[in-house]
Amino acid sequence: MYFHIFINSLKVLFKNKMLIFWTFIFPIVLGTLFNMAFSNIEKEEMFNIIDIGIVNDDNYKNNQAYNMAFSYLGNVDDDNRIFNISYGSKDKLQDMLEKEDISGYLYLDTTAHIIIKSNGINESVFKYVVEEINTISNGIQELEFRSIEEISKYAISLMNSEVKVNDTTKKNMSYTMIEFYTLIAMTCLYGATLSMYSLNQILPNMSNKGKRVAVSPVSKFKMILASLGASFITQLIGVLLLFIYTIFILNVDYGSNIFLVILLAIVGSFSGLALGVFVSSILKKNENTKLGFIIGITMVYSFFAGMMGITMKYIIDKNMPIINKINPVNMITDGLYALYYYDTLDRYIFNIISLLIFSFILIFISFIFLRRQKYDSI
Amino acid sequence: MTVFKAFLKILNKNKGTIIFYTLLLIGISYINFNSLESSRSFEQVKPKVHIRDNDNSTLSKDFVNYITDNSEIIEIKNYDEALDDAVFYRDISYYINIPENYFDDLLNNKDVSLEIKKVNDYNATFAERFVNRYIRLVDFYKNNNINQEEMIKLVRDNLNNTVDIQMTTNLDTTGLLKLSSYFDFSNYTIIASLVFMISMILNSFNDLNIHKRITISSMNYKKHNRYLLLSNLLLSLGLFIIYVLGAFLVVGDIVFTYHGLVCVINMGIFIVCSTTMAILIGYLITNRNAIGGLINVIALGTSFLCGSFVPQQYLPSSVLAMGHVFPSFYYIESNDLVSKIESFNLDSLRPIIINNIIVIAFTIVFIILTNIVIKKKRKIG
Structure with a gap:
């Protein structure tokens, strides 16, 4: 009998287009959009060569420090150069600036002058480098060196001598991954729509089918277990499809421990199931209202977990951690982040335990509401 | 109706x-x-930096002051993973930890290094320039046998130079x-x-x-x-x-x-x-x-x-x-x-x-x- 109810519940779930849309199709559409929008953003943030101009009049040609520095900083044979330099007259460079072909240009008279169009990081770097060149020039003047070789040697040491650093930055730094982690988390929670729907089918106060089921000679516990089992399996199939899509099509990196990722997804899906059972048993409203509530609350959870802006998760974690400590979408997102970014498992285990506590609290409350429900008439 | x-x-x-x-x-x-x-004149971009000074020497304090003047210093909450989280979520672009006796060892030609964490972006590259410029100047004056008191003054004088910058748009x-x-x-x-x-x-x-x-x-x-x-x-x-x-x-x-x-x-x-x-x-x-x-x-x-x-x-x-x-x-x-x-x-x-x-x-x-x-x-x- 259990197997019979299980199979029929599966059929019912797969025939419901709305549920399939929210748990199967919507996350894949959203993942595709994330991938399109964020594919360039980290590349754009990386330091690129800055286009600048220099007025190459006699003042510039006669200034050795500037000549030397800019020929080094704009050396086209050096892949690590910071400037792409256009030389020309003031008018030509002004024209290039107006067309935004260059971030700014430099001209020298008794001192250095920089002309820029607007504020920005490129303009700031340009100004700072010119000040650095002044530093070199001043440093050499203070020590009153004489020979060109000595000037050259010290100028290069000021510009390029090695400052030893011990870089302890972690390896995995792609923060746009958080978007995809929130997507997985959201899909796990959307599983609530499936368990809510399944439970609604067997609650006598929710549907006519429920009334018929209530008078049938089948153990209610067995019935609930089979229906929820079917919704859990459907949900896992949705999450699995999303994993396959994000890993193989969108190249999302979940770190090296895929088994722990799968375990988190299973526990996360279980919390989604618990949420659905909770909403279904507590909220005495029609199915559409319950569906709207689950989608709405999952969106709010996802918002705080960083789906609509990655920094939101960090802002909440830093300033109001309690909000995210009780947010199941964040628990799953944070668990995936911990696996991706950290070498230790403490944070991951904390999130798994939090999810289990969240799920069991919801199931316990639902159990209190559902047990021993009997109707003389309905 | x-x-x-x-x-x-x-x-x-x-x-x-x-x-x-x-x-x-x-x-x-x-x-x-x-x-x-909002601004209608030039405003230098200030990278977000967190700095910890374990050296506490005159030079390290001056170095921290210099970094503070040129960056937006971000406070990090006191929990184990706070720093790594801050770097990952770009709350800071650059982290500098000055070890004990760093500047003393540097002046005595010992092999020393600063501990850093950084994001691979414009701001981190910019912050790195501040750090390098200061340390290179110290190194430069050290190589020319300038004593520590005079060095701080020379370094600061030298770093304080600013260039005239004009914006074509208002x-x-x-x-x-x-x-x-x-x-x-x-x-x-x-x-x-x-x-x-x-x-x-x-x-x-x-x-x-x-x-x-x-x-x-x-x-x-x-x-x-x-x-x-x-x-x-x-x-x-x-x-x-x-x-x-x-x-x-x-x-x-x-x-x-x-x-x-x-x-x-x-x-x-x-x-x-x-x-x-x-x-x-x-x-x-x-x-x-x-x-x-x-x-x-x-x-x-x-x-x-x-x-x-x-x-x-x-x-x-x-x-x-x-x-x-x-x-x-x-x-x-x-x-x-x-x-x-x-x-x-x-x-x-x-x-x-x-x-x-x-x-x-x-x-x-x-x-x-x-x-x-x-x-x-x-x-x-």
């Missing part, structure tokens, strides 16, 4: 959607813009960035709230039983449709006014400049276009749940592909090419163009006018399609 009353009743039931998305627009814009200071670039970003983001909230609401309301009127009752009622169907259209336009006008007031709240009185005026006009044209799109969806799709799903996909899809969430300049060209098929693209592009206009004349406004004509063309297409759909549905009925 009966139609308008029914319209208001349904609207009142769903007012939460409008309130939620209006708060989302104002709230997210406020959070994003809060740290941006536009408040930060203020204009806030303005265009607010209007860009409104694309999402307009579609997710206004289009959703109108489609849902029309869908209620188009329910088969209600539709039959309306058809046999004494009210002429043209009059009924006219009332419905006016009600929808009134809702759009109301939302338009709320969003303009929201813009004033978030970005300030720049809304009342010519730049602001053009953005407001862009929004007005786009809202009319969205209203016609909503009417089309409301008549075309009968399943209420399907409308919810479709509008979610349209709102998120256009926002991601057209530059509402991520600025158009950061989107790959293939994505931008795809975005051209939506009116949102032209609305968002117009807002971005406004922020670059220095003087208002026909030449500078031409691309914005063209974009608005395209949005109006979309509006006309939606109206024609709606008429075709209504005509077909009447025939079937």
